[in-house]
Amino acid sequence: MAQADGHSLVSADLERRSVLGEYGLLPRDPASAEDDIASASATAARALNFLVDLAAKLCGVPFSVVNIIAPGQQVQLAAAGLEPGLCAREDSMCAMVFQHGGTTVVPDASADPRFADSPFVTGEIANVRFYASSPLQTSSGFALGSLCVFSDAPATISEEQTAMLDVLAAQVVEVLELQHRTLQLQHALEELGRSNRKLAEFAGRVSHDLRIPLTTILGYVELSEDDDDIRPDSPAAGYLQRIGGSGRRMLALLDDVLSYSQVGGMLRPRPVSLQRAVAEAVSDLGDGFGAGASLECEDAEVVADPAQLRTLLQNLLGNASNYRRPGQSLKVRVDAVADDRGVVVRVADNGKGVGAADRERVLEPLVRLHRPGDAPGSGLGLATCVRIVHSHGGELSLAETPGGGTTVSALFPKGGRDQSA
Known part of the structure; x- marks a missing residue:
């Protein structure tokens, strides 16, 4: 007893x-x-x-x-x-x-x-x-x-x-x-941080492990396409074209997944020139931004991680080009508005736009609208932008551009979050 x-x-x-x-x-x-x-x-x-x-x-x-x-x-x-x-x-x-x-x-x-x-x-x-x-x-x-x-x-x-x-x-x-409850929230955030780090490590390993055989396959596809024994009008040429197209899309998806998983890991926010960041993003896009496009950008100082701000602008400008309105020249305007919270970076285009019912949904990972004429994509571009802004402690939202199109507003709070320590 x-x-x-x-x-x-x-x-x-x-x-x-x-x-x-x-x-x-x-x-x-x-x-x-x-x-x-x-x-x-x-x-x-x-x-x-x-x-x-x-x-x-x-x-x-x-x-x-x-x-x-x-x-x-x-x-x-x-x-x-x-x-x-x-x-x-x-x-x-x-x-x-x-x-x-x-x-x-x-x-x-x-x-x-x-x-x-x-x-x-x-x-x-x-x-x-x-x-x-x-x-x-x-x-x-x-x-x-x-x-x-x-x-x-x-x-x-x-x-x-x-x-x-x-x-x-x-x-x-x-x-x-x-x-x-505060302690529970702290523990949940710590666990989320650990989970995100594991996700980034896993995505990096998977991307590396898949990229090698995939690039090897694409290399052989390109060699086969140059083979004189394969006529351009033969079924084999069509098969190779499909294999090559699928392989390149998979390679692009691997890059998108890796980019999405690595967002927000180590932030080093500092004052960045918006005009310079936009110019670098356009340079990164190259032909991906589209010939004949009109781009206006007002300069402003944004406190953000330079590399991640560049990635955000690259995704938004790429989306503006991919979802342009048929028969109409692309026009994009980038500016920034300061308020009590920080600086709101706005990217406005005159493209197809996103309906009010879909604006929250398209911010989620792997969500695409699949409209006729839309360019191919992974559905991770806007989700990556959301993660970038949230990692800085801000908010991202979509609205309609006056006259048609989409305006993306990204708030970067005053001071930013320095996670380099």
């Missing part, structure tokens, strides 16, 4: 350690009470200090503490009237009652058999007489600890004050729940 009880205690301690760890409430440095809010934000710490101060004032006592009961110790997260600290769990007054449910009110702890021998009552640690505590219970029923008020003289509190202590305890739990 004793062995079973021992297993139960170990299991309960493991569960408590796990839950408190999820809330960021396990102390990292037992020698420093200030480190006991393991991952609490400054906002959470301020809120807890405000609540303990309010609890002491409402109950008319000099001291109030938020106590977290951890395996083996009591951690004071915030305190009014004294400095927060640590003590052994076996010495804690709150540890005796925090899991029993309901508020505990003790007019004179020295006359209460539960607390009379506590070092907080006997004078070994303190001389507590009046003591009241309300459990810090989560929505799942797990008791994290308690909000307690106390003094070194016998006293009592009214039913109304007891009710207010319970309300304040509930507010403490809300603050800790907010911290819990």
Whole structure:
């Protein structure tokens, strides 16, 4: 029976350690009470200090503490009237009652058999007489600890004050729940970062492994197309043409997938000339931008990673060329507008445009509209642009250009995000 009880205690301690760890409430440095809010934000710490101060004032006592009961110790997260600290769990007054449910009110702890021998009552640690505590219970029923008020003289509190202590305890739990959700979000973002890095590594390996045999196949296709024994009007020539076309499309898709997976990995934002970035993007596109196209660009300073801004402009200008309106010369205008948020880069064309119902959908990876006359593509161009802007902390949206066409607006916030460290 004793062995079973021992297993139960170990299991309960493991569960408590796990839950408190999820809330960021396990102390990292037992020698420093200030480190006991393991991952609490400054906002959470301020809120807890405000609540303990309010609890002491409402109950008319000099001291109030938020106590977290951890395996083996009591951690004071915030305190009014004294400095927060640590003590052994076996010495804690709150540890005796925090899991029993309901508020505990003790007019004179020295006359209460539960607390009379506590070092907080006997004078070994303190001389507590009046003591009241309300459990810090989560929505799942797990008791994290308690909000307690106390003094070194016998006293009592009214039913109304007891009710207010319970309300304040509930507010403490809300603050800790907010911290819990913040930690969960941080962990999710860290996991997403790890996943994205693995995706980039995987895409790089796959791209490399597939590119070698694919370029070999295309090389043999080109040699075969130059073979005098294969007549241009023969079925074999048609087969080679199809193989070559499919292979080149697959090679382009590999490049798009690799580019998409690598976006946002290491940002080094700095002031960039928009006019210069556009000129470099047009140079990269070469014939891909299209002969006879009209391009206007106003210069502006954009704080962004130069290589990724160039990739974004390259994709948007390439899309403008690929989805031009039949029978009409392509016109593209690039400008930037500064506002309180940062700089909005706008690329407006007079092409086919994107219907309002499809504007959100085409921003997703691998989504294409498949309209008659559309150029071939992987459906990753706009999705790559979205990732570039999001990695800078901004937003990307589509709208209709006055007179027809598409205007892409990309917000680059002030300051940008430097991830080079």
